[in-house]
Amino acid sequence: MTPPNASASSGVPAVFLDRDGTLIEDRGDLREPAEAVFFAETVPALRRLHEHFRLIIVTNQPGVSTGELTREEVDRVNAHVVQHLARAGVVITAVYFCPHQRSENCACIKPKPFFLQQAAREHNLDLRRSFVIGDHPHDIELARAAGSTGVYVLTGHGLSHRADLSADILVAKNIGEAADLVLELRRR
Numbered sequence: 584m585t586p587p588n589a590s591a592s593s594g595v596p597a598v599f600l601d602r603d604g605t606l607i608e609d610r611g612d613l614r615e616p617a618e619a620v621f622f623a624e625t626v627p628a629l630r631r632l633h634e635h636f637r638l639i640i641v642t643n644q645p646g647v648s649t650g651e652l653t654r655e656e657v658d659r660v661n662a663h664v665v666q667h668l669a670r671a672g673v674v675i676t677a678v679y680f681c682p683h684q685r686s687e688n689c690a691c692i693k694p695k696p697f698f699l700q701q702a703a704r705e706h707n708l709d710l711r712r713s714f715v716i717g718d719h720p721h722d723i724e725l726a727r728a729a730g731s732t733g734v735y736v737l738t739g740h741g742l743s744h745r746a747d748l749s750a751d752i753l754v755a756k757n758i759g760e761a762a763d764l765v766l767e768l769r770r771r
């Protein structure tokens with residue numbers, strides 16, 4: 584007899600990455616690829632993770648809904664982030680973004696696990712062996728909602744929201760330390 588979770592557990596693990604404040608500096612609504620500034624730790628961290636995990640970017644971009652940004656601008660910046668990482672030998676499997684404001688109560692805004700579940704179906708992922716790295720408490724709630732493990736980074740908004748987190752949350756100084764933590768947890 585096949586256990587009910589056989590298909591889920593046969594999937595591959597992923598690391599879901601927030602974009603602004605986690606991979607690149609948080610500089611508000613980014614319209615141009617040139618506005619994306621990578622943290623020094625981002626490329627080496629993703630190179631280490633990339634050997635063991637699918638890497639997927641999930642980002643909220645409410646500026647689209649408020650009219651500050653167009654979808655095309657977000658797509659262009661996302662494409663630039665993916666290309667920059669590809670040139671460094673890091674493959675990003677997919678990028679998902681929510682264009683809505685929280686007041687719209689859409690299905691896809693973090694911390695709702697909508698895009699993680701979509702990614703799991705589209706890329707045969709095992710969410711229970713997957714991680715979420717982000718600089719907002721929503722990223723940690725997102726991980727919990729998906730059955731994954733969250734790692735909170737203190738870059739971006741990280742420092743200012745740290746007090747909102749419960750004490751049992753995994754906290755890393757930046758994406759580099761977060762990658763090391765994820766790799767250590769994977770080995771256990």
Ligand SMILES: [Zn+2]
Pocket residue numbers: 681682683689690691692
């Ligand atoms: Zn949405």
